[in-house]
Amino acid sequence: MMKANKNLIQIENVSKKYGNTFALKNINLEIFEGEFLCLLGPSGCGKSTLLRILAGLETNYDGKILKNGKEIDAIEPGKRKFGMVFQSYSLFPNMSVEKNIEFALKAFKYEKQKINAKIESVLELTNLLEHRKKFPNQLSGGQQQRVALARAIAPEPTVLLLDEPLSALDFKVREELRQQLKKIQRDIGVTTIMVTHDQEEALSLADRVAVMNHAELVQISTPEEIYRNPKSFFVANFIGTMNNIYNKFIRPEDVKISDKKGCNTHSGIVISNEFRGFYRRIKLKSEIENEKKEIIVDIPIFHHQDRSFNEGESIHFNLPQEVVSEQIKERIC
Numbered sequence: 001m002m003k004a005n006k007n008l009i010q011i012e013n014v015s016k017k018y019g020n021t022f023a024l025k026n027i028n029l030e031i032f033e034g035e036f037l038c039l040l041g042p043s044g045c046g047k048s049t050l051l052r053i054l055a056g057l058e059t060n061y062d063g064k065i066l067k068n069g070k071e072i073d074a075i076e077p078g079k080r081k082f083g084m085v086f087q088s089y090s091l092f093p094n095m096s097v098e099k100n101i102e103f104a105l106k107a108f109k110y111e112k113q114k115i116n117a118k119i120e121s122v123l124e125l126t127n128l129l130e131h132r133k134k135f136p137n138q139l140s141g142g143q144q145q146r147v148a149l150a151r152a153i154a155p156e157p158t159v160l161l162l163d164e165p166l167s168a169l170d171f172k173v174r175e176e177l178r179q180q181l182k183k184i185q186r187d188i189g190v191t192t193i194m195v196t197h198d199q200e201e202a203l204s205l206a207d208r209v210a211v212m213n214h215a216e217l218v219q220i221s222t223p224e225e226i227y228r229n230p231k232s233f234f235v236a237n238f239i240g241t242m243n244n245i246y247n248k249f250i251r252p253e254d255v256k257i258s259d260k261k262g263c264n265t266h267s268g269i270v271i272s273n274e275f276r277g278f279y280r281r282i283k284l285k286s287e288i289e290n291e292k293k294e295i296i297v298d299i300p301i302f303h304h305q306d307r308s309f310n311e312g313e314s315i316h317f318n319l320p321q322e323v324v325s326e327q328i329k330e331r332i333c
């Protein structure tokens with residue numbers, strides 16, 4: 001995958017303070033050419049600050065950032081060839097769709113003879129041909145964000161920086177645009193760094209996810225690895241829901257409801273039961289090795305085969321093999 005590609009950006013020991021508080025603390029991160037990297041973390045953890053530093057919008061920081069081995073501080077923001085899209089559409093309201101794109105091409109000093117052809121191809125790529133003459137206020141939020149994306153990629157930037165570009169959109173539009181964004185990024189192969197606080201968005205879009213918390217980078221890996229092998233309870237719980245049993249992280253879908261008592265079976269009392277469409281989420285009160293625990297269990301619903309649970313009902317459940325305690329292993333298994 002992307003690992004084979006060469007390192008394009010190197011972030012070395014980058015820190016940034018506002019007053020006495022760190023917005024970024026000792027960030028070390030390399031970004032590979034062509035990859036889609038998501039910076040994921042809760043609000044206020046420093047994601048936008050890092051993106052703004054990369055874009056050259058924030059110049060006062062400690063540490064070093066290299067692009068192709070050269071310090072980017074030596075390159076003026078306008079000459080970094082970075083394209084940007086923000087959460088707010090930030091289009092020029094007095095310009096039509098095609099004029100917005102043309103403006104960006106001229107600002108980037110794109111070759112004059114190629115401007116018209118470029119506008120054409122980028123409108124096609126972002127599915128905006130029929131809207132080219134419209135002004136921003138004649139477009140929906142999703143369409144406006146496609147224009148912002150078209151405008152950012154038209155000058156063929158070496159890096160695309162996206163700050164929560166889908167967050168202001170309705171769920172359905174967001175999901176649709178997410179797929180389009182991924183396809184466009186794959187088609188043109190532009191190195192992309194996207195900030196999001198939405199774990200599902202990060203998992204579905206990124207080649208690698210960089211999870212941040214309290215100004216620090218806490219884990220960076222592929223979506224699968226982050227989901228399956230989170231390094232801390234914070235990451236585990238931020239990326240979906242997690243049980244902590246014997247200090248091992250167990251996903252709700254890995255706990256299995258069982259009809260009979262077996263070797264690694266425990267019993268619990270149902271305290272809540274939520275229908276969630278294609279699965280049911282129940283919470284159980286249980287006692288494991290003399291420790292009171294609340295266990296979350298997700299039960300898939302296949303072909304309308306569903307079973308309801310009543311609050312107060314006592315049921316059995318199995319934990320995955322890797323959390324069978326040594327005691328239980330010796331005793332029964």
Ligand SMILES: Nc1ncnc2c1ncn2[C@@H]1O[C@H](COP(=O)(O)OP(=O)(O)O)[C@@H](O)[C@H]1O
Binds near residue numbers: 023042044046
């Ligand atoms: N211009 C600023 N002045 C003072 N504090 C700021 C400024 N910009 C950001 N911060 C603070 O830095 C921290 C990180 O902010 P930000 O990078 O915007 O977080 P995120 O994008 O992850 O939500 C927050 O505590 C925020 O309040």
Ligand SMILES: [Mg+2]
Binds near residue numbers: 047048049195
């Ligand atoms: Mg932000």
